[in-house]
Amino acid sequence: MKKQLHQDVYIGFVCLALSLMIFVLNNNLPSDAAIMPRLLGGMMMVLSLIIIGHGLQKSKLPIESQGAKALSVDAMKIPLITWGMVVLYYILFAAIGYILSTGIMIVVLMRFMKSTSWFVVITIDIIYLLLVYFVFARMLNVPIDGFGMLSQLL
């Protein structure tokens, strides 16, 4: 019977590292201000050790019974690409404003998410932008395009 460490063991160690980081970050604070974060850091540490303990127990099970891996390439690839697009969108938003960046992002992300009809994609894009412009820029006075490199150039 093939065995391996359950993923919860690794997850527990990451949690433990996070708890230690909280201690380090609050190391030089006056005791009054540090007491709550340190107390919580301690609780997180105990919980991390329990997660590791549970993980070690689950490691005794055969690999097939341990369930699917949480962070496998299959589970992460597409979501990470999607998130990467969101990050690019954020950068574009800061650089060229909301209307232009959103116009581009909606088309790119819809195509990435297998929306095949160009007509529907473009129509949704236009309707969405008009609605957002009306609600946010006109009604709520949100300055959605008054910043970024583009506005400085213009």
Add this chain to the structure above:
Amino acid sequence: MVDFANIIAGFQALMSMETIIALIAGTVGGMIIGALPGFSAAMGVSLLIPITYGMSPIAALTMLVAMYTSAIYGGSITAILCHTPGTPASAATAIDGFQLTKQGRGMEAMGVATFASAVGGTFSAIAMLLIAPALGAFSLNFSVLEYFLLSVFGLTVIASLAGDSVIKGIFSGVFGLVLGCVGLDAITGVPRMTLGLIQLEDGINFVPALIGLFSISQVMTLAWDVYHGKKGSVIEDEENLKKSRRLPPYKELKTLFPTIARCSIVGTIVGIVPAAGAGVSSWICYSMGKRFSKNPEKYGHGAMDGVASCETGNNAATGGALIPLITLGLPGSSVAAILLGGMMIHGLTPGASMFTKYASTTYGIMIGFLFANILMGLIGLFAARYIARVSAVPMGYLGPVITALCIIGTYAIRNNLFDVGVMVAFGLFGYIIKRCGFAAPPMILGMVLSKIAENNWRRAIILAGAKGGMLSYYLTRPISIVLTLLIVISLFSPILMTYVDKKSKENVTI
């Protein structure tokens, strides 16, 4: 005692064009969000919060509570017509609802679900109008120690929001408390865990974090679904639905009234209990409906009272959950935790002030919630069939639109690009923790209650120092002792609720 003067003032405050539009938008929006499989009431409310920034508190909160109750109802539309529960709270509805659809009575089942949801929600709104002011008046006796204990009481809900792993859920909640500590310390003014970033001195803004945790992470899941062949839902036998009647004959409808009445009461009580929620309530009511039914053998094969019982129960629980939220700041569910954040953003602090200084606003919100339930019933009766169609919209169209809404919604909060960055970062973080089995709602609850708990605790220590020590101070506060007992009971209530929920489900399957 019923405060008619404030009810009338609240009603008048509600009667502005802004609030009426907010009420309608929240109700319809909630029904649509609820009908979309994978989209929860929590996500709908969190996406809506930034849009409410420019609104008056009464319009904003009315819109949010309308979204809350109608999203719970909206989940039943696809549960009945497509066998896909839109929200976890409508999982029980799918059992008999879809059987009725297969028998050609889908629209009648939809009509019963609509009627039952509206009655359950309206009943809980009336209960809120009667119970909340008394509870609010009682909270006048609270001092900092009681507020600290109340926030601890609120934190005991974490275990019930934990999802599959209680330990990971508690870890998530404690980490939320840590995130709530980021920023300048309220008493000493020292920056904590700001990593030298001036933008973090105000703390991590709660709304961008929750939009990221709930919405961006969901878009990432949708993308995965699209690449793994998951498609929108299909409405069963749509042609037949067009021809069938909207409600069963009155003779049959009349037989459902006792079930609806019973489940309205039980659902509201279950909603008030911090460890429960709409999901637990629907199962308890479904099980109770079966026990009291004259035809229990029909359950699971298309029982109309099965649909009525769980739909009354889940909507009655929404009003129930708002009672401790408004009066004591105790969120009974993940959506209630988000609503607590929404209230604070609009300058409303739960407690006695909600029934003194902000009485007209509070009553306006409660009456707005009542109207939302009635409106939901009226719209649902005529539009449920059309709303069900949104569940068939391909995810590839929805994901990008939601992403764009997340960005603009977050930016609109303070016109701050840093907030957008926080939201994007929390999106990835939310997806990873979800994959690793950590639930996001406890983290949100921790973030919301962190400052309340810490500041009141430290003030209580200062106050106790002046009164001869914490123990003697504590022992002179009978409310604190009662609250401590409630905390102990609440710590065990998830075990009790899990047992009740399990038993209810077992009764259903037998």
